[in-house]
Amino acid sequence: MRTAAIVGIGQVAVKEHWETSLRDLAYQAIKEAAKDAGVDNIDALYIGNMLGGELSGQEHLGALISDYCGFNGIEAVRVEAASASGGAALRQGFLSVASGAQDIAVVCGVEQMTDVLQDKVTTGLSLGLDSEYELASGISSTALFAMLTKRYIHEGCCTPEDLAAFCVNAQKNGVGNQYAMFRREVTAEAVLKSPVVADPIRALECPPVCDGAAAVVLAPVETEGNHNQNHDCKYECDTPVKITGSAVATDSIGLDNRKDPLVFESVKKSTQNALAMASKKQEDIDFYELHDLFPIAAALSLEASGFAKKGEGALLGRNGDIALDGTIPVTTMGGCKARGNPVGACGVYQAAEAALQLRGEAGKNQIECSTGMIQCIGGTAATAITHIMEV
Amino acid sequence: MEISRNWRLKNQRYRLEGTTCTCGQKSFPPRRICPKCRENPQHTVQFSGRGHVYSYTTVHEAPEGFEEYVPYSVALIQLEEGPLVSAQLTDVDPEEVSIGMKVEMVTRKLKEQGDTGLIVYGYKFRPVLRC
Numbered sequence: 001m002r003t004a005a006i007v008g009i010g011q012v013a014v015k016e017h018w019e020t021s022l023r024d025l026a027y028q029a030i031k032e033a034a035k036d037a038g039v040d041n042i043d044a045l046y047i048g049n050m051l052g053g054e055l056s057g058q059e060h061l062g063a064l065i066s067d068y069c070g071f072n073g074i075e076a077v078r079v080e081a082a083s084a085s086g087g088a089a090l091r092q093g094f095l096s097v098a099s100g101a102q103d104i105a106v107v108c109g110v111e112q113m114t115d116v117l118q119d120k121v122t123t124g125l126s127l128g129l130d131s132e133y134e135l136a137s138g139i140s141s142t143a144l145f146a147m148l149t150k151r152y153i154h155e156g157c158c159t160p161e162d163l164a165a166f167c168v169n170a171q172k173n174g175v176g177n178q179y180a181m182f183r184r185e186v187t188a189e190a191v192l193k194s195p196v197v198a199d200p201i202r203a204l205e206c207p208p209v210c211d212g213a214a215a216v217v218l219a220p221v222e223t224e225g226n227h228n229q230n231h232d233c234k235y236e237c238d239t240p241v242k243i244t245g246s247a248v249a250t251d252s253i254g255l256d257n258r259k260d261p262l263v264f265e266s267v268k269k270s271t272q273n274a275l276a277m278a279s280k281k282q283e284d285i286d287f288y289e290l291h292d293l294f295p296i297a298a299a300l301s302l303e304a305s306g307f308a309k310k311g312e313g314a315l316l317g318r319n320g321d322i323a324l325d326g327t328i329p330v331t332t333m334g335g336c337k338a339r340g341n342p343v344g345a346c347g348v349y350q351a352a353e354a355a356l357q358l359r360g361e362a363g364k365n366q367i368e369c370s371t372g373m374i375q376c377i378g379g380t381a382a383t384a385i386t387h388i389m390e391v
Numbered sequence: 392m393e394i395s396r397n398w399r400l401k402n403q404r405y406r407l408e409g410t411t412c413t414c415g416q417k418s419f420p421p422r423r424i425c426p427k428c429r430e431n432p433q434h435t436v437q438f439s440g441r442g443h444v445y446s447y448t449t450v451h452e453a454p455e456g457f458e459e460y461v462p463y464s465v466a467l468i469q470l471e472e473g474p475l476v477s478a479q480l481t482d483v484d485p486e487e488v489s490i491g492m493k494v495e496m497v498t499r500k501l502k503e504q505g506d507t508g509l510i511v512y513g514y515k516f517r518p519v520l521r522c
Contacts, residue, residue, distance in 0.1 A: 123454040132400060133420050134477045136513070137501065138450060138457035139465045144477075146448035147467055154446070154490050198448045199485075252426065256467055256475035257418070261445075 004097040005240035006389070008037025008217035009352040014181040014340035016114045017211035022056045025213035026065045026110040033106060033215035038236030042217070043102040045069075045076040048089030048109035050344035052078070054124045056112050065108065075102065082128025083293065084378030085109065086347025087248075087385030090216070094246045094387070097218045103233040109348030110213035121209050125343065128379035130254040142206065142294070144255050144380050146198035149296040152262060153200065158314030160200055163295035164191040165317035167205055170292060170331045173324065174338025176364035177353075181210050181340035205295055207341035214348040216355065218243075239359045245278030245373075245388030247271075255380040266384035267304035267377065274373070278388035282306045285388075286369035287357060288328055289350040291376040292335040301375065302328070305386075324367050332357060332365055347376040347385065358391045393504075397511055404513035407438045407496055409474065419474040440496030441519070442470040449485040456502045464488055468516050482517040493519040 010032025012025055020028075026047070034042070045066045053059040059078070066076035075096075081088035086109035093107035113121055126140045134144065152158060168188050174180040186204060194204040219235050221242060249269035255261050275281060288307065292298040299313035307328050308316055316322050322330045333339055333353040336346060354372040356362045375386045402408040409419035410433035416425050419438060424431045447466035450457070457463070464480040466488070480488060481499050494516040501511045 118452060119455050119458055122452050126454050130420075130477075133403075135454060136400075136511075137465065137477055137479050137515075138453055138460065138463065139477050139479075140450060140452065140454050142452065143448050143450050143465050147446035147465070150448060151446035151467075151490070196449075197452060198450055201448075254420075254477065256477045257426070258475075261467070261475070 001098040002100060003221040003242050003244070004094050004218050005221045005242045006216045006351060006355045007219045007235045007237035007240050008033045008039065009355050010036060010215045011179045011349065011352050012213045013179045014210050014212035014342060017112065018114065020211070022052065022058060022110060022112045023064055023068045025112060025211060026108050027069050029110065029213035029215040030069050030106055030108050033217050037217035037219070039104055039217060042071055042074060042104045042106050044074055044093070044096050044105040045071060046089040046092045046096070046105065046107045047076070047078040048086035048107065048344045048348055049078050049111060050080060050082055050085045050128070051111060051113065051124045054127060055116050055120065080344070081383045081385070082378035083291070083343045084347060084376040084383045084385050085344035086349070087376035087387070088347070090347055090351055090387060091246055091248055091385055093218045094243050097220055103220065104235070105218045106215055107218065107348055107351070108213060108215040109345030111342035111344045112211045113209050113342060114211050118209070128382070133254055133256070141379070142198045142201060145294040145296055146201045148261060148300070149200050149294065152296055152299070155311065157311040158299065160192055161188055162314040162318040163299065164188040164205070166292060166295040166298045166322065167191050167337050169317065169322050170335040170337035173332055173365055174334030177333040177339055180334040180338050181208055182334070182338045201294055207293060207336035210340035210342050212340060212342035212345050212349065214345055214352045216348060216351050239391055241355045241358045242390045243387055244390050245274035245280065245386070247273035247277065248383065248385045249273065251382050253379060253382045262300060263310070264300050264304040264377070264381040264384065266381050267301050267375065270384040270386040271305040271375070274386040274388050278390070280371060280388055284371050285328070285373045287332050287367055287372045288330050289332065289354055289372065289374040290330050291346065292331050292337055293341070293377065297377065298330060301377070305375070324365060329367055332362065332367060347374070350374040350376060351387065354389050358389055394509065397509060405498060407440050407514055409436055409438055410434060411436045417472050417474050419470070419476055438470050438472055438474070442468045442494060444488060444490055444492045444494060445469045445475055446490060447480065447488050456504065466516065468494055479515045480517065481515040495519050
């Protein structure tokens with residue numbers, strides 16, 4: 001395999017895009033990314049999207065978006081893995097370029113969620129669960145994470161205050177991200193006083209329903225072995241961000257089918273495999289863009305990824321280890337909580353944000369770094385997709 | 392109408408039918424291949440329906456079809472045979488629920504699909520009745 005790198009990024013500000021359609025959101029992100037990379041032509045397009053069919057009434061996004069963006073004729077498909085769809089699309093783009101099958105690939109995550117009412121969004125977000133056994137009993141994704149949170153607290157692993165620290169940190173980091181939906185700080189008191197959505201999860205612990213799109217351009221670092229005769233594999237990028245590790249792992253779709261629901265085995269496996277591929281260890285990771293669907297997901301991901309012992313993930317929040325100047329900064333550009341969670345796009349936003357950090361273009365949120373890890377989880381971590389990025 | 396989709400699940404919804412494996416693994420919902428040892432085939436078993444609350448919450452923002460029932464309690468139930476089951480709790484106030492509470496399965500209406508649609512029945516769990 002050859003080394004694939006992110007050579008261009010594009011992000012659309014996450015918010016309620018009532019005046020912009022799904023295809024236009026994708027277009028804006030792809031246009032920015034292509035401009036950033038200095039490429040006019042691309043060979044393949046991978047779309048990360050979870051709910052196009054359910055919420056926008058539109059499937060077949062590969063054909064739709066490639067044509068709309070002026071790339072009629074190229075390889076283009078949508079990739080779906082619930083809330084990990086963006087990471088799954090990145091994985092396909094990576095494989096495509098690293099294998100030599102394609103030279104210039106664009107990965108675009110796009111999601112439009114605010115066209116419909118809340119109950120439809122709640123249902124949509126819960127389609128990544130076991131629909132015959134979880135959703136059929138009226139159990140939503142939020143309810144499952146609430147039950148994980150309750151059990152985690154019950155086992156003495158943390159207090160609600162410890163978990164609120166993840167929201168405080170994310171919102172603080174969101175202030176410095178021009179693409180974030182929420183650019184204001186919150187206090188732990190405000191989080192803990194906000195209305196209960198599913199006990200013990202409160203409103204300010206939930207990622208906002210929103211629209212967004214992000215794109216990255218992938219290209220080989222070495223241009224030898226470029227077999228595409230149609231155009232030169234050229235791009236303009238001073239700091240290519242290499243993808244040196246990439247791994248997907250799965251677990252039972254039902255949370256109730258896990259030996260210990262508080263252990264995200266998929267996260268553990270995909271982290272181990274991605275790190276091994278990149279020849280890295282946890283201590284080599286300068287920052288970790290984890291998938292903070294809820295604070296409990298952040299705490300359990302830190303544990304499963306090996307940054308904390310079992311039952312001690314939330315302590316990293318309490319002790320400030322997750323801050324920009326901490327030992328393992330997470331959600332450095334605001335994460336799902338502040339940037340927003342346009343579900344299927346999330347994994348690609350993570351890739352763009354990590355690229356900004358590694359290029360040294362993260363502005364006020366800049367941390368000293370040369371290696372980052374991004375990770376998104378689908379459903380209740382029935383899928384986990386991890387990428388290691390380096391400059 | 393989704394009649395066949397619901398009909399196919401009758402043995403699980405009404406009888407809590409799962410599978411056991413010669414290795415001792417017990418599964419709900421039923422499986423073709425043992426998730427622990429990959430043995431095939433699996434043997435059908437009806438679970439007792441007795442267990443305790445592993446964790447629980449109260450749903451305020453319901454998925455479609457459940458809006459009229461909010462707030463309602465849901466739980467992960469650890470059956471006395473071992474497997475966890477995701478289900479609604481019934482016949483109990485949300486504030487009376489606690490982790491470890493003993494519960495038993497009952498058959499209840501899960502949802503109605505409008506005035507002319509299906510009425511879907513299935514398992515819920517209630518606190519064990521004291522006699």
